[in-house]
Amino acid sequence: MTMHDDQVDVTTEIVAALIREQFPQWSGKAIRLVSSTGTVHAIFRIGNGLSARFPLRLADASEVLTVLEREAQASAELARVSRFPAPEPVALGKPGAGYPMPWSVQTWLPGTIASDADPSGSDAFAEDLAAFIASLRVADTRGRRFSGESRGGVLADHDAWMAQCFEESEGLLDVPRLRRMWSRFRELPRTGADVMSHGDVIPGNVLVTGDRLSGVLDTGGFGPADPSLDLVGAWHLLRSGPRDVFRRTLACDDLEWERGKAWAFEQAMGLVWYYIESNPTMSSMGRRTLNRILESTE
Template identity: 85%
Template sequence: MTMHDDQVDVTTDMVATLIREQFPRWSGEAIRPVPSTGTVNAIFRIGDGLSARFPLRPVDAGEALMVLEKEARASAELARVSRFPVPEPVALGRPGAGYPMPWSVQTWLPGTIASDADPSGSDAFAEDLAAFIAALREAGTRGRRFDGDNRGGVLAHHDDWMSKCFEESEGLSEGLLDVPRLRRLWARFRELPRTSADVMSHGDLIPGNVLVAGDRLSGVLDTGGYGPADPALDLVSAWHLLQPGPREVLRRTLACDDLEWERGKAWAFEQAMGVVWYYAESNPPMSRMGHRTLDRILESTE
């Protein structure tokens, strides 16, 4: 089942043809699809050291190229400041072989994603996660500000989206979500004031974007969204990735005050509300992740 109604189909044969025609130096490498709960790109490995990412939803090719170039610059910038391994941009491909948009190639990182090797009970993992977030914050924005894209600005600007999420969630299986209670919670979250300047942020620290070895952080994926945002944005990781004890370790290590912590919870809430209903049938693991995050948030407010 596809994840989006307008999703572009990407096959191994298509990828192999694109590699052969555009990057013949890699034409002898094995091409393998990567099973993933990711929702933005189809991912294929190229040999052992590279991966190719193909946007799933169709947009104008020129617009897609600008997005990929922006993501490549952001990924390269994050790689220079991260204390943990991250993928680095290698090349951009052109449309062809039946695929209508540009696509990207980056280095491949070994490891197990956190949704498969759950580190949620590890204090050491929480400390690593805090160290990653702190290093991004310390990099400085160089005068840049949040660009208004997606999460990371004003909570109340997401009211329309949240209304849709509540309406769609009411149509899920009876009893799956306590929508009236969730509406009340958002009414409180949306009023939380913003008092701190932007910092550099990963922007999407969910289990599928975090690599684990043992109970430690071994790498971070999907770095193309690196940019200035609310300092609370990367605190979504506390709710997506951690149980209460390690969550408190993260908070203490980053010295979060009450307002910043609540805003982080609010951003996690906004993200989780969307993925629960949108991916209920097309991507059940993603939907379950969102549901677990909501459960953690609700437990913390009782």
């Protein structure tokens, strides 16, 4: 089952043909589809050192190119400031071989994603995660501000989306209780100026070696946002004890902490119903995050 109605099929044969046509220097390298719970790209390894990312949802090629160029710049910027390894952009590919959009190539990072190597009980991982976020927060915004897209601005701007999520979640979740929670979250005031943020600190975007953070993926969204945005990682990735370690390490005050919880809530509500059949891992992650948030309020 595909995750999206407008999803584009990408196969190893298509990827191999694109590489032969556009990057013949890599044509002798093995092409392997990477098993992933990701919802935006299909990812293929090129040999041992590179990965190719193909947008899954059909869109205008020129618009996709603009997005990929912006993401490449953001990824390069994050890699320069992060205390932990992050992929670096290598090349942009063109449509061809039956694939209708541009695509990207970046370096490959070793490690196991946190969805498969659960670090949720590790205090050391919690400290690493806090150190990663702290290293982004001190990066220069260069006068940039939140762009107004997706999460990271005004909580109440997501009311329409949340209304849809509540409607779609009837029979799946305790919707009346969750509605009451959102009615409180959406009123939380914003006090801090934008800081540089990863923007999507979820298990599938975090690499683990042992019980330590070893790398961070999907860095193309790096940009200015609400300082509380990256605190979603506390709820997506950590149990209560390590979550407390994470909070103390970042010295979060009560308001910032609650706003981080609110952004995690907003994200999790959309995951449960949207991916319940097409991506059960993502749906289960959303449900687990909601349970952690609910438990923290009891």
